[in-house]
Amino acid sequence: MHDYIRERTIKIGRYFVETRNTVRSIAKEFGVSKSTVHKDLTERLPEINPELASKVKEILEYHKSVRHLRGGEATKVKYKRMPSKKESGKSESMLKI
Numbered sequence: 692m693h694d695y696i697r698e699r700t701i702k703i704g705r706y707f708v709e710t711r712n713t714v715r716s717i718a719k720e721f722g723v724s725k726s727t728v729h730k731d732l733t734e735r736l737p738e739i740n741p742e743l744a745s746k747v748k749e750i751l752e753y754h755k756s757v758r759h760l761r762g763g764e765a766t767k768v769k770y771k772r773m774p775s776k777k778e779s780g781k782s783e784s785m786l787k788i
Contacts, residue, residue, distance in 0.1 A: 692735070692738075696731075696735065697735075697739055699721070699723075699731065700731040700732075700735045700736050700739055701736075701739060701740060701743070702721075703717060703721060703728055703731050703732065704731070704732060704736045704740065704743045704744070704747050705743065706720075706721075707732060707747055707750060708743065708746050708747060708750065711750055713754060713761075714728045714729055714732070714751075714754075732744075732747050732751065733748075733751070
């Protein structure tokens, strides 16, 4: 394994434990894909630092247990932001045109 991958994996692992952010947000901050972050945390980190990996695993399991709640909340927010049909001033028949 290259040194830069090892360093990135440890940085991501420590950052994940400190902030408890989602994999998606960490991927944005580190400029890598979600798949890379997930692979770093679940496959590479246990080989490099088993103690840190066990802490990360607990947090990942928690995130997995609440993901259905996050998804529901995101959908709720999405539809709150969308203008209602009454506000847009267009009838349903006009929207189909």
